Amino acid sequence: MSERLHTRVDAGAIVPGFLPRAAVAIMGAVAAFLLAPAPFSFIAAALAVAGALFPVMLGAWGCALVLALAQLGRAPDALDWRAYAALATVHLLPVLGALATVVEPSGALQLAALWRPLRRWLAIQVPAQVVLAIVLVASDVFGSGGAGDAATRWAGRHALVVAPVAGVVALVAVAAIVAFVAAIVRRR
Protein backbone atom coordinates (compact mmCIF):
# COMPACT_ATOMS: atom_id res chain seq x y z
CA MET A 1 0.00 0.00 0.00
CA SER A 2 1.33 3.46 -0.85
CA GLU A 3 2.25 5.90 1.86
CA ARG A 4 -0.72 8.11 2.74
CA LEU A 5 -0.52 11.71 1.58
CA HIS A 6 -1.56 14.22 4.18
CA THR A 7 -3.00 17.67 3.82
CA ARG A 8 -1.35 20.06 6.24
CA VAL A 9 -3.58 22.82 7.55
CA ASP A 10 -1.81 25.78 9.10
CA ALA A 11 -4.16 27.34 11.67
CA GLY A 12 -1.62 29.37 13.64
CA ALA A 13 -0.98 28.55 17.29
CA ILE A 14 -3.12 25.56 18.17
CA VAL A 15 -3.50 23.06 20.98
CA PRO A 16 -4.96 19.57 20.73
CA GLY A 17 -8.74 19.42 20.78
CA PHE A 18 -8.76 17.15 23.82
CA LEU A 19 -7.19 19.91 25.94
CA PRO A 20 -10.52 21.20 27.38
CA ARG A 21 -11.47 17.64 28.32
CA ALA A 22 -8.07 17.00 29.85
CA ALA A 23 -8.32 20.28 31.74
CA VAL A 24 -11.73 19.29 33.12
CA ALA A 25 -10.39 15.95 34.28
CA ILE A 26 -7.14 17.25 35.77
CA MET A 27 -8.54 20.38 37.33
CA GLY A 28 -11.62 18.61 38.66
CA ALA A 29 -9.62 15.73 40.13
CA VAL A 30 -6.94 17.94 41.69
CA ALA A 31 -9.52 20.33 43.13
CA ALA A 32 -11.57 17.42 44.42
CA PHE A 33 -8.71 15.99 46.47
CA LEU A 34 -7.56 19.43 47.66
CA LEU A 35 -10.90 21.02 48.44
CA ALA A 36 -13.35 18.26 49.32
CA PRO A 37 -13.19 15.69 52.09
CA ALA A 38 -13.53 11.97 51.37
CA PRO A 39 -15.74 10.41 50.11
CA PHE A 40 -16.92 13.58 48.30
CA SER A 41 -13.48 14.02 46.81
CA PHE A 42 -13.81 10.66 45.06
CA ILE A 43 -17.30 11.50 43.83
CA ALA A 44 -16.11 14.87 42.48
CA ALA A 45 -13.07 13.31 40.84
CA ALA A 46 -15.20 10.61 39.23
CA LEU A 47 -17.64 13.21 37.93
CA ALA A 48 -14.75 15.24 36.49
CA VAL A 49 -13.31 12.22 34.69
CA ALA A 50 -16.76 11.23 33.41
CA GLY A 51 -17.31 14.79 32.24
CA ALA A 52 -14.00 14.67 30.39
CA LEU A 53 -14.74 11.37 28.69
CA PHE A 54 -18.39 12.15 27.90
CA PRO A 55 -18.93 15.92 28.09
CA VAL A 56 -22.63 15.61 27.26
CA MET A 57 -23.07 13.89 30.64
CA LEU A 58 -22.31 17.32 32.19
CA GLY A 59 -19.95 15.77 34.70
CA ALA A 60 -18.03 19.06 34.94
CA TRP A 61 -21.12 20.73 36.40
CA GLY A 62 -21.64 17.83 38.80
CA CYS A 63 -18.04 18.16 39.96
CA ALA A 64 -18.50 21.91 40.41
CA LEU A 65 -21.64 21.32 42.48
CA VAL A 66 -19.88 18.84 44.77
CA LEU A 67 -16.96 21.25 45.24
CA ALA A 68 -19.34 24.11 46.07
CA LEU A 69 -21.23 21.98 48.60
CA ALA A 70 -17.93 20.82 50.09
CA GLN A 71 -17.02 24.46 50.62
CA LEU A 72 -20.26 24.88 52.54
CA GLY A 73 -19.22 21.96 54.76
CA ARG A 74 -16.31 23.97 56.13
CA ALA A 75 -16.50 26.85 58.54
CA PRO A 76 -16.04 30.17 56.76
CA ASP A 77 -12.59 31.57 57.24
CA ALA A 78 -11.21 34.61 55.45
CA LEU A 79 -7.68 33.24 55.79
CA ASP A 80 -8.52 29.83 54.28
CA TRP A 81 -7.27 29.74 50.65
CA ARG A 82 -9.62 26.88 49.82
CA ALA A 83 -12.65 29.17 49.77
CA TYR A 84 -11.13 31.32 47.02
CA ALA A 85 -9.86 28.26 45.15
CA ALA A 86 -13.34 26.74 45.32
CA LEU A 87 -14.91 29.90 43.88
CA ALA A 88 -12.39 29.95 41.01
CA THR A 89 -12.68 26.24 40.27
CA VAL A 90 -16.45 26.07 40.51
CA HIS A 91 -16.66 28.85 37.92
CA LEU A 92 -13.88 27.52 35.66
CA LEU A 93 -15.17 23.95 35.44
CA PRO A 94 -18.41 24.89 33.59
CA VAL A 95 -16.40 27.15 31.23
CA LEU A 96 -14.08 24.29 30.33
CA GLY A 97 -16.94 21.80 30.30
CA ALA A 98 -18.82 24.00 27.80
CA LEU A 99 -15.77 24.08 25.53
CA ALA A 100 -15.40 20.32 25.85
CA THR A 101 -18.97 19.79 24.61
CA VAL A 102 -18.28 21.50 21.26
CA VAL A 103 -14.57 20.97 20.48
CA GLU A 104 -13.80 17.65 18.79
CA PRO A 105 -11.19 15.76 20.84
CA SER A 106 -9.50 14.54 17.65
CA GLY A 107 -9.33 18.06 16.24
CA ALA A 108 -7.38 21.15 17.15
CA LEU A 109 -8.26 24.23 19.14
CA GLN A 110 -6.84 27.59 18.15
CA LEU A 111 -5.10 29.14 21.12
CA ALA A 112 -6.77 32.47 20.37
CA ALA A 113 -10.16 30.81 20.87
CA LEU A 114 -9.37 30.41 24.57
CA TRP A 115 -8.86 34.11 25.09
CA ARG A 116 -12.50 35.26 25.12
CA PRO A 117 -13.74 32.64 27.64
CA LEU A 118 -10.69 33.35 29.80
CA ARG A 119 -11.29 37.10 29.63
CA ARG A 120 -14.94 36.62 30.60
CA TRP A 121 -13.92 34.33 33.44
CA LEU A 122 -11.42 36.88 34.73
CA ALA A 123 -13.93 39.71 34.42
CA ILE A 124 -16.31 37.84 36.71
CA GLN A 125 -13.69 36.34 38.99
CA VAL A 126 -11.76 39.46 39.98
CA PRO A 127 -14.70 41.29 41.60
CA ALA A 128 -16.16 38.01 42.84
CA GLN A 129 -12.96 37.13 44.73
CA VAL A 130 -12.94 40.58 46.34
CA VAL A 131 -16.58 40.22 47.34
CA LEU A 132 -15.91 36.74 48.73
CA ALA A 133 -13.00 38.03 50.82
CA ILE A 134 -15.14 40.78 52.27
CA VAL A 135 -18.02 38.43 52.92
CA LEU A 136 -15.72 35.97 54.72
CA VAL A 137 -14.22 38.75 56.84
CA ALA A 138 -17.69 39.94 57.67
CA SER A 139 -18.75 36.40 58.57
CA ASP A 140 -15.78 36.07 60.91
CA VAL A 141 -16.63 39.27 62.65
CA PHE A 142 -20.39 38.73 62.85
CA GLY A 143 -20.01 35.10 63.78
CA SER A 144 -17.69 35.75 66.76
CA GLY A 145 -19.87 38.35 68.56
CA GLY A 146 -23.16 36.67 68.17
CA ALA A 147 -25.02 39.90 68.93
CA GLY A 148 -26.28 42.86 66.99
CA ASP A 149 -24.33 45.26 69.11
CA ALA A 150 -21.02 43.68 68.20
CA ALA A 151 -21.93 43.90 64.53
CA THR A 152 -22.92 47.49 64.86
CA ARG A 153 -19.71 48.28 66.67
CA TRP A 154 -17.65 46.47 64.09
CA ALA A 155 -19.47 48.15 61.25
CA GLY A 156 -19.00 51.49 62.86
CA ARG A 157 -15.28 50.88 63.23
CA HIS A 158 -14.93 49.70 59.62
CA ALA A 159 -17.49 51.87 57.94
CA LEU A 160 -15.05 52.87 55.23
CA VAL A 161 -14.73 49.22 54.17
CA VAL A 162 -18.25 47.98 54.78
CA ALA A 163 -20.00 50.65 52.74
CA PRO A 164 -18.20 49.97 49.43
CA VAL A 165 -18.52 46.22 49.91
CA ALA A 166 -22.24 46.50 50.46
CA GLY A 167 -22.39 48.66 47.36
CA VAL A 168 -20.48 46.14 45.24
CA VAL A 169 -22.69 43.27 46.42
CA ALA A 170 -25.80 45.26 45.66
CA LEU A 171 -24.40 46.24 42.27
CA VAL A 172 -23.64 42.65 41.31
CA ALA A 173 -27.09 41.56 42.38
CA VAL A 174 -28.77 44.34 40.43
CA ALA A 175 -26.59 43.67 37.37
CA ALA A 176 -27.49 40.01 37.47
CA ILE A 177 -31.19 40.76 37.69
CA VAL A 178 -31.02 43.36 34.91
CA ALA A 179 -29.05 41.04 32.63
CA PHE A 180 -31.51 38.24 33.28
CA VAL A 181 -34.49 40.42 32.49
CA ALA A 182 -32.78 41.85 29.40
CA ALA A 183 -32.05 38.40 28.11
CA ILE A 184 -35.67 37.35 28.54
CA VAL A 185 -36.93 40.51 26.85
CA ARG A 186 -34.59 40.02 23.90
CA ARG A 187 -35.72 36.47 23.44
CA ARG A 188 -39.31 37.62 23.16
Next chain:
Amino acid sequence: MTWRRTAVPAATTVTALVVAVVSVVLGRPDGAVIAVVLLVAAVLALRRPREDESARVTLRSSGLDTDRDGSDGEPATGRQSDHADVDIVIEADPDVPLVLVRVTSLGFETQRFAVAPPAILRAHVPLAHSGEQELVAVQVRGVATDAAFISEAEPRASHRAVVEPVLTSVASLPVPLRLRGLTGAHASGRPGDGGEFRDIHPFAPGDRLRRIDWKATARLGRRPGDLFVRRTNATSDLDVAIVLDDADDVGESVADWALGDPTISGVTSMDVARSAAWSLASAFGEQGDAVSFQVLSRAGGAIPRGTGGRHRERLGAAIARTSPHSRLLSRARTPLVASGAQVLLLTTVLDSDPVRLAGLWRAAGHRVLVVDTLPVPNTGGLDKRQRLALRVVLALREERMHELRSIGADVVHWHGDAAALAAGLRVLSRPRRR
Protein backbone atom coordinates in the same frame (compact mmCIF):
# COMPACT_ATOMS: atom_id res chain seq x y z
CA MET B 1 -28.48 30.20 10.22
CA THR B 2 -30.53 28.29 12.79
CA TRP B 3 -29.26 28.34 16.34
CA ARG B 4 -30.00 25.58 18.80
CA ARG B 5 -29.68 25.89 22.56
CA THR B 6 -27.34 23.46 24.29
CA ALA B 7 -27.63 22.08 27.82
CA VAL B 8 -24.91 24.41 29.11
CA PRO B 9 -27.05 27.35 30.39
CA ALA B 10 -29.53 25.01 32.06
CA ALA B 11 -26.76 23.03 33.76
CA THR B 12 -25.07 26.20 35.04
CA THR B 13 -28.38 27.64 36.25
CA VAL B 14 -29.37 24.44 38.06
CA THR B 15 -25.93 24.26 39.73
CA ALA B 16 -26.24 27.88 40.81
CA LEU B 17 -29.76 27.40 42.21
CA VAL B 18 -28.82 24.31 44.20
CA VAL B 19 -25.81 26.08 45.71
CA ALA B 20 -27.96 29.15 46.44
CA VAL B 21 -30.69 27.15 48.18
CA VAL B 22 -28.19 25.23 50.32
CA SER B 23 -26.37 28.45 51.17
CA VAL B 24 -29.58 30.12 52.28
CA VAL B 25 -30.57 27.10 54.36
CA LEU B 26 -27.13 26.96 56.03
CA GLY B 27 -26.87 30.73 56.28
CA ARG B 28 -23.60 30.84 54.35
CA PRO B 29 -22.86 34.06 52.45
CA ASP B 30 -19.71 32.57 50.82
CA GLY B 31 -21.90 29.94 49.19
CA ALA B 32 -24.20 32.70 48.01
CA VAL B 33 -21.25 34.41 46.31
CA ILE B 34 -20.47 31.19 44.43
CA ALA B 35 -24.12 30.88 43.41
CA VAL B 36 -24.25 34.49 42.22
CA VAL B 37 -21.09 34.00 40.14
CA LEU B 38 -22.56 30.94 38.44
CA LEU B 39 -25.85 32.73 37.92
CA VAL B 40 -24.14 35.74 36.33
CA ALA B 41 -22.19 33.43 33.99
CA ALA B 42 -25.43 31.65 33.03
CA VAL B 43 -27.30 34.90 32.43
CA LEU B 44 -24.49 36.31 30.27
CA ALA B 45 -24.63 33.20 28.12
CA LEU B 46 -28.40 33.30 27.72
CA ARG B 47 -28.40 35.73 24.82
CA ARG B 48 -29.48 33.86 21.72
CA PRO B 49 -27.66 35.06 18.57
CA ARG B 50 -29.86 36.48 15.84
CA GLU B 51 -30.74 34.25 12.92
CA ASP B 52 -28.67 36.40 10.57
CA GLU B 53 -25.60 36.22 12.78
CA SER B 54 -23.52 33.58 11.19
CA ALA B 55 -20.09 32.26 10.39
CA ARG B 56 -18.92 32.61 6.81
CA VAL B 57 -16.19 30.82 4.94
CA THR B 58 -14.39 31.92 1.78
CA LEU B 59 -11.91 29.77 -0.09
CA ARG B 60 -9.24 31.11 -2.35
CA SER B 61 -6.31 29.50 -4.04
CA SER B 62 -2.98 31.01 -3.11
CA GLY B 63 -0.30 28.54 -4.09
CA LEU B 64 -1.69 26.77 -7.16
CA ASP B 65 -0.18 27.80 -10.46
CA THR B 66 -3.49 29.15 -11.61
CA ASP B 67 -5.06 30.77 -14.57
CA ARG B 68 -8.21 31.31 -12.51
CA ASP B 69 -8.54 31.36 -8.76
CA GLY B 70 -11.84 29.51 -8.67
CA SER B 71 -13.77 32.44 -7.24
CA ASP B 72 -16.00 32.72 -10.33
CA GLY B 73 -17.39 29.24 -9.82
CA GLU B 74 -15.12 27.68 -12.39
CA PRO B 75 -12.38 25.40 -11.11
CA ALA B 76 -8.90 26.82 -10.92
CA THR B 77 -6.33 25.32 -13.21
CA GLY B 78 -2.77 24.41 -12.40
CA ARG B 79 0.03 22.04 -13.10
CA GLN B 80 0.76 18.85 -11.27
CA SER B 81 3.32 19.74 -8.64
CA ASP B 82 3.96 18.89 -5.02
CA HIS B 83 1.31 20.96 -3.27
CA ALA B 84 -1.42 23.49 -3.75
CA ASP B 85 -2.14 26.14 -1.12
CA VAL B 86 -5.74 27.04 -0.37
CA ASP B 87 -6.60 29.84 2.05
CA ILE B 88 -9.68 29.23 4.19
CA VAL B 89 -10.97 32.59 5.41
CA ILE B 90 -13.30 32.31 8.40
CA GLU B 91 -15.41 35.31 9.35
CA ALA B 92 -18.22 35.64 11.84
CA ASP B 93 -20.34 38.23 13.60
CA PRO B 94 -19.01 39.63 16.90
CA ASP B 95 -21.45 37.56 18.97
CA VAL B 96 -19.94 34.35 17.61
CA PRO B 97 -16.68 33.88 19.53
CA LEU B 98 -15.93 30.37 18.29
CA VAL B 99 -16.32 28.68 14.91
CA LEU B 100 -16.05 24.93 14.39
CA VAL B 101 -14.39 24.21 11.04
CA ARG B 102 -14.45 20.86 9.28
CA VAL B 103 -11.90 20.65 6.45
CA THR B 104 -12.15 17.73 4.02
CA SER B 105 -9.29 17.49 1.56
CA LEU B 106 -9.36 15.44 -1.65
CA GLY B 107 -12.71 14.02 -0.56
CA PHE B 108 -11.23 11.70 2.05
CA GLU B 109 -9.09 13.23 4.76
CA THR B 110 -11.08 15.21 7.33
CA GLN B 111 -9.60 17.55 9.92
CA ARG B 112 -11.49 19.56 12.53
CA PHE B 113 -10.59 22.88 14.07
CA ALA B 114 -12.13 25.26 16.60
CA VAL B 115 -11.01 28.77 15.72
CA ALA B 116 -11.64 32.30 16.91
CA PRO B 117 -12.95 34.42 14.03
CA PRO B 118 -11.68 36.17 12.02
CA ALA B 119 -9.09 33.57 11.10
CA ILE B 120 -7.26 32.39 8.02
CA LEU B 121 -6.34 28.74 7.74
CA ARG B 122 -3.95 27.69 5.00
CA ALA B 123 -4.31 24.17 3.63
CA HIS B 124 -1.32 22.65 1.84
CA VAL B 125 -2.94 19.99 -0.32
CA PRO B 126 -0.75 17.38 -2.03
CA LEU B 127 -1.40 17.29 -5.77
CA ALA B 128 -0.76 13.64 -6.43
CA HIS B 129 -3.20 13.30 -9.30
CA SER B 130 -4.06 15.12 -12.47
CA GLY B 131 -7.57 16.01 -13.59
CA GLU B 132 -10.42 17.90 -12.02
CA GLN B 133 -10.61 17.40 -8.29
CA GLU B 134 -12.04 18.90 -5.15
CA LEU B 135 -9.00 20.12 -3.26
CA VAL B 136 -10.75 21.32 -0.14
CA ALA B 137 -14.33 21.31 1.15
CA VAL B 138 -15.15 23.27 4.29
CA GLN B 139 -18.18 23.28 6.57
CA VAL B 140 -18.48 25.66 9.52
CA ARG B 141 -20.71 25.95 12.59
CA GLY B 142 -20.92 28.96 14.87
CA VAL B 143 -20.73 28.64 18.65
CA ALA B 144 -22.18 31.39 20.86
CA THR B 145 -20.82 32.56 24.21
CA ASP B 146 -19.91 29.70 26.57
CA ALA B 147 -21.27 27.21 24.04
CA ALA B 148 -24.80 28.08 25.11
CA PHE B 149 -25.98 28.04 21.49
CA ILE B 150 -24.63 26.24 18.48
CA SER B 151 -25.66 26.83 14.89
CA GLU B 152 -26.63 24.32 12.27
CA ALA B 153 -23.88 23.54 9.78
CA GLU B 154 -23.49 26.10 7.01
CA PRO B 155 -23.68 24.87 3.40
CA ARG B 156 -20.47 23.22 2.29
CA ALA B 157 -17.97 25.47 0.50
CA SER B 158 -15.58 23.72 -1.83
CA HIS B 159 -12.58 24.65 -3.91
CA ARG B 160 -12.06 22.68 -7.13
CA ALA B 161 -9.05 22.72 -9.40
CA VAL B 162 -8.05 21.18 -12.69
CA VAL B 163 -4.54 19.82 -12.51
CA GLU B 164 -2.83 19.42 -15.86
CA PRO B 165 -1.34 16.00 -16.58
CA VAL B 166 2.38 15.35 -16.78
CA LEU B 167 3.73 15.90 -20.28
CA THR B 168 6.20 13.24 -21.40
CA SER B 169 8.42 13.86 -24.38
CA VAL B 170 7.68 11.38 -27.20
CA ALA B 171 10.55 11.14 -29.69
CA SER B 172 9.23 8.35 -31.94
CA LEU B 173 5.70 8.33 -33.21
CA PRO B 174 4.12 5.28 -34.82
CA VAL B 175 2.32 6.01 -38.08
CA PRO B 176 -0.02 3.86 -40.21
CA LEU B 177 1.19 2.05 -43.31
CA ARG B 178 -0.91 4.11 -45.68
CA LEU B 179 -1.08 7.83 -45.31
CA ARG B 180 -3.80 9.64 -47.17
CA GLY B 181 -2.97 13.24 -46.44
CA LEU B 182 -1.66 15.59 -49.10
CA THR B 183 1.07 17.27 -47.09
CA GLY B 184 2.59 16.96 -43.68
CA ALA B 185 5.59 15.77 -41.72
CA HIS B 186 5.38 12.03 -42.39
CA ALA B 187 6.90 10.22 -45.37
CA SER B 188 4.17 8.91 -47.63
CA GLY B 189 4.29 5.91 -49.95
CA ARG B 190 3.19 7.79 -53.07
CA PRO B 191 5.52 9.84 -55.32
CA GLY B 192 5.55 13.55 -54.82
CA ASP B 193 7.51 16.40 -53.35
CA GLY B 194 9.11 16.89 -49.98
CA GLY B 195 10.00 13.34 -48.99
CA GLU B 196 12.98 11.10 -49.24
CA PHE B 197 14.50 9.61 -52.41
CA ARG B 198 12.19 7.14 -54.13
CA ASP B 199 13.74 6.02 -57.43
CA ILE B 200 15.19 7.01 -60.83
CA HIS B 201 12.44 6.96 -63.41
CA PRO B 202 12.28 7.69 -67.17
CA PHE B 203 11.06 11.18 -67.88
CA ALA B 204 7.35 11.30 -68.44
CA PRO B 205 4.99 14.09 -69.43
CA GLY B 206 4.29 16.16 -66.36
CA ASP B 207 7.71 15.76 -64.80
CA ARG B 208 9.43 19.01 -64.02
CA LEU B 209 12.62 19.75 -65.91
CA ARG B 210 14.54 20.52 -62.73
CA ARG B 211 13.95 16.93 -61.61
CA ILE B 212 16.07 15.56 -64.47
CA ASP B 213 19.08 13.75 -63.01
CA TRP B 214 21.78 14.40 -65.62
CA LYS B 215 24.28 11.98 -64.12
CA ALA B 216 21.73 9.17 -64.15
CA THR B 217 20.75 10.17 -67.70
CA ALA B 218 24.41 9.94 -68.84
CA ARG B 219 24.80 6.59 -67.16
CA LEU B 220 21.50 4.97 -68.11
CA GLY B 221 20.62 6.65 -71.43
CA ARG B 222 20.74 4.27 -74.41
CA ARG B 223 19.34 6.46 -77.15
CA PRO B 224 19.50 10.19 -77.76
CA GLY B 225 16.56 11.80 -76.07
CA ASP B 226 16.43 9.42 -73.13
CA LEU B 227 15.97 11.41 -69.97
CA PHE B 228 15.77 10.19 -66.39
CA VAL B 229 14.27 12.04 -63.43
CA ARG B 230 14.96 11.65 -59.74
CA ARG B 231 11.69 10.99 -57.94
CA THR B 232 10.99 11.51 -54.23
CA ASN B 233 8.22 10.40 -51.93
CA ALA B 234 5.52 12.80 -50.99
CA THR B 235 4.92 13.83 -47.38
CA SER B 236 1.60 13.43 -45.66
CA ASP B 237 -0.19 14.40 -42.54
CA LEU B 238 -2.04 11.95 -40.36
CA ASP B 239 -5.41 11.61 -38.70
CA VAL B 240 -5.01 10.49 -35.11
CA ALA B 241 -8.02 9.49 -33.02
CA ILE B 242 -7.26 9.33 -29.31
CA VAL B 243 -9.86 7.25 -27.50
CA LEU B 244 -9.61 7.18 -23.71
CA ASP B 245 -11.25 4.36 -21.79
CA ASP B 246 -12.52 6.16 -18.67
CA ALA B 247 -14.31 3.22 -17.07
CA ASP B 248 -11.66 2.43 -14.47
CA ASP B 249 -9.51 4.49 -12.17
CA VAL B 250 -7.31 2.07 -10.29
CA GLY B 251 -4.10 3.02 -8.54
CA GLU B 252 -0.72 1.49 -8.03
CA SER B 253 -1.80 0.24 -4.63
CA VAL B 254 -3.97 -2.78 -5.35
CA ALA B 255 -5.24 -2.81 -1.76
CA ASP B 256 -6.90 0.56 -2.50
CA TRP B 257 -8.74 -0.61 -5.63
CA ALA B 258 -11.93 -1.15 -3.65
CA LEU B 259 -11.59 2.08 -1.64
CA GLY B 260 -10.70 4.67 -4.25
CA ASP B 261 -8.88 6.81 -1.70
CA PRO B 262 -6.69 9.22 -3.72
CA THR B 263 -4.38 9.83 -0.75
CA ILE B 264 -3.11 6.24 -0.68
CA SER B 265 -3.74 5.05 -4.24
CA GLY B 266 -0.44 6.23 -5.72
CA VAL B 267 -0.45 6.94 -9.46
CA THR B 268 -3.81 5.91 -10.92
CA SER B 269 -4.73 4.58 -14.33
CA MET B 270 -6.52 7.85 -15.14
CA ASP B 271 -3.34 9.78 -14.28
CA VAL B 272 -1.42 7.54 -16.68
CA ALA B 273 -4.14 7.80 -19.34
CA ARG B 274 -4.29 11.60 -19.12
CA SER B 275 -0.51 11.85 -19.26
CA ALA B 276 -0.31 9.48 -22.22
CA ALA B 277 -3.17 11.20 -24.07
CA TRP B 278 -1.71 14.66 -23.54
CA SER B 279 1.84 13.59 -24.46
CA LEU B 280 0.75 11.82 -27.65
CA ALA B 281 -1.67 14.60 -28.62
CA SER B 282 1.09 17.18 -28.17
CA ALA B 283 3.64 15.14 -30.11
CA PHE B 284 1.30 14.50 -33.05
CA GLY B 285 0.00 18.06 -32.90
CA GLU B 286 3.50 19.49 -33.15
CA GLN B 287 3.98 17.53 -36.40
CA GLY B 288 0.88 19.10 -37.86
CA ASP B 289 -1.29 16.02 -37.63
CA ALA B 290 -5.03 16.23 -37.11
CA VAL B 291 -5.84 14.92 -33.64
CA SER B 292 -9.26 14.14 -32.25
CA PHE B 293 -10.13 13.10 -28.70
CA GLN B 294 -13.04 11.22 -27.21
CA VAL B 295 -13.83 9.10 -24.20
CA LEU B 296 -15.35 5.68 -24.37
CA SER B 297 -18.15 6.12 -21.85
CA ARG B 298 -20.05 8.97 -23.45
CA ALA B 299 -20.22 11.24 -26.46
CA GLY B 300 -19.95 14.47 -24.46
CA GLY B 301 -16.60 16.18 -24.27
CA ALA B 302 -15.37 14.86 -27.60
CA ILE B 303 -12.99 17.14 -29.53
CA PRO B 304 -13.27 16.75 -33.32
CA ARG B 305 -10.07 16.46 -35.32
CA GLY B 306 -8.10 19.59 -35.95
CA THR B 307 -4.66 21.15 -35.89
CA GLY B 308 -2.96 24.25 -34.58
CA GLY B 309 -2.22 25.91 -31.29
CA ARG B 310 -5.80 26.65 -30.30
CA HIS B 311 -6.82 23.09 -31.05
CA ARG B 312 -3.96 21.90 -28.87
CA GLU B 313 -5.25 24.06 -26.01
CA ARG B 314 -8.74 22.60 -26.43
CA LEU B 315 -7.31 19.10 -26.38
CA GLY B 316 -5.31 19.84 -23.25
CA ALA B 317 -8.34 21.22 -21.44
CA ALA B 318 -10.53 18.26 -22.46
CA ILE B 319 -7.91 15.70 -21.45
CA ALA B 320 -7.25 17.41 -18.11
CA ARG B 321 -10.97 17.45 -17.27
CA THR B 322 -11.49 13.78 -18.04
CA SER B 323 -12.83 11.91 -15.04
CA PRO B 324 -13.81 8.27 -14.55
CA HIS B 325 -17.35 7.32 -15.56
CA SER B 326 -18.99 3.94 -15.39
CA ARG B 327 -19.51 2.37 -18.79
CA LEU B 328 -22.63 0.27 -19.19
CA LEU B 329 -21.87 -2.62 -21.48
CA SER B 330 -25.30 -2.51 -23.10
CA ARG B 331 -24.80 1.13 -24.04
CA ALA B 332 -21.17 0.95 -25.10
CA ARG B 333 -20.87 2.66 -28.44
CA THR B 334 -18.15 2.48 -31.02
CA PRO B 335 -16.52 5.90 -31.31
CA LEU B 336 -16.49 7.20 -34.84
CA VAL B 337 -13.04 7.86 -36.25
CA ALA B 338 -11.99 9.42 -39.55
CA SER B 339 -11.30 7.13 -42.48
CA GLY B 340 -7.71 5.91 -42.44
CA ALA B 341 -7.06 7.40 -39.03
CA GLN B 342 -4.67 5.84 -36.58
CA VAL B 343 -6.53 4.93 -33.39
CA LEU B 344 -4.77 5.32 -30.05
CA LEU B 345 -6.80 3.42 -27.49
CA LEU B 346 -5.79 4.21 -23.91
CA THR B 347 -7.15 1.54 -21.62
CA THR B 348 -6.38 -0.67 -18.64
CA VAL B 349 -7.73 -3.72 -20.54
CA LEU B 350 -9.46 -4.83 -17.34
CA ASP B 351 -12.54 -5.79 -19.36
CA SER B 352 -13.07 -7.13 -22.87
CA ASP B 353 -14.86 -4.14 -24.44
CA PRO B 354 -11.64 -2.47 -25.61
CA VAL B 355 -10.65 -5.72 -27.33
CA ARG B 356 -13.97 -5.80 -29.18
CA LEU B 357 -13.60 -2.19 -30.27
CA ALA B 358 -10.01 -2.71 -31.37
CA GLY B 359 -11.18 -5.66 -33.48
CA LEU B 360 -13.82 -3.48 -35.17
CA TRP B 361 -11.30 -0.77 -35.96
CA ARG B 362 -8.76 -3.25 -37.26
CA ALA B 363 -11.40 -4.79 -39.50
CA ALA B 364 -12.07 -1.33 -40.92
CA GLY B 365 -8.38 -0.98 -41.81
CA HIS B 366 -7.25 1.38 -39.03
CA ARG B 367 -3.93 0.98 -37.34
CA VAL B 368 -4.68 0.54 -33.63
CA LEU B 369 -2.13 1.33 -30.95
CA VAL B 370 -3.30 0.19 -27.52
CA VAL B 371 -1.64 2.17 -24.74
CA ASP B 372 -1.80 0.14 -21.54
CA THR B 373 -2.56 2.61 -18.74
CA LEU B 374 -2.59 0.21 -15.81
CA PRO B 375 0.07 1.36 -13.33
CA VAL B 376 2.66 -1.15 -12.17
CA PRO B 377 0.74 -2.89 -9.35
CA ASN B 378 1.95 -2.59 -5.79
CA THR B 379 0.76 -5.71 -3.97
CA GLY B 380 1.66 -4.51 -0.47
CA GLY B 381 -1.07 -4.97 2.13
CA LEU B 382 -2.85 -7.79 0.26
CA ASP B 383 -3.83 -10.97 2.02
CA LYS B 384 -3.60 -14.42 0.47
CA ARG B 385 -7.09 -14.39 -1.04
CA GLN B 386 -6.61 -10.92 -2.51
CA ARG B 387 -3.31 -12.00 -4.06
CA LEU B 388 -5.05 -14.94 -5.66
CA ALA B 389 -7.82 -12.69 -6.98
CA LEU B 390 -5.22 -10.30 -8.39
CA ARG B 391 -3.47 -13.16 -10.15
CA VAL B 392 -6.75 -14.15 -11.79
CA VAL B 393 -7.48 -10.57 -12.86
CA LEU B 394 -3.99 -10.10 -14.30
CA ALA B 395 -4.11 -13.45 -16.08
CA LEU B 396 -7.39 -12.53 -17.77
CA ARG B 397 -5.89 -9.20 -18.70
CA GLU B 398 -2.85 -10.87 -20.20
CA GLU B 399 -5.15 -13.09 -22.24
CA ARG B 400 -6.86 -9.99 -23.64
CA MET B 401 -3.44 -8.53 -24.48
CA HIS B 402 -2.65 -11.66 -26.51
CA GLU B 403 -5.99 -11.32 -28.28
CA LEU B 404 -5.20 -7.68 -29.10
CA ARG B 405 -1.83 -8.65 -30.60
CA SER B 406 -3.42 -11.47 -32.55
CA ILE B 407 -5.84 -9.10 -34.28
CA GLY B 408 -2.95 -6.85 -35.31
CA ALA B 409 -3.11 -4.15 -32.65
CA ASP B 410 0.14 -2.83 -31.22
CA VAL B 411 0.49 -2.59 -27.45
CA VAL B 412 2.76 -0.34 -25.36
CA HIS B 413 2.89 -0.02 -21.58
CA TRP B 414 3.00 3.63 -20.58
CA HIS B 415 3.70 3.45 -16.84
CA GLY B 416 6.97 2.22 -15.40
CA ASP B 417 10.25 2.09 -17.26
CA ALA B 418 10.58 5.20 -19.43
CA ALA B 419 13.43 3.67 -21.45
CA ALA B 420 11.29 0.62 -22.26
CA LEU B 421 8.45 2.90 -23.37
CA ALA B 422 10.79 4.91 -25.63
CA ALA B 423 12.22 1.69 -27.09
CA GLY B 424 8.74 0.28 -27.69
CA LEU B 425 7.59 3.43 -29.47
CA ARG B 426 10.79 3.47 -31.53
CA VAL B 427 10.16 -0.11 -32.70
CA LEU B 428 6.56 0.70 -33.57
CA SER B 429 7.56 3.82 -35.48
CA ARG B 430 9.83 1.91 -37.89
CA PRO B 431 8.39 1.36 -41.38
CA ARG B 432 7.14 -2.20 -41.74
CA ARG B 433 6.62 -4.48 -44.70
CA ARG B 434 3.12 -4.68 -46.00
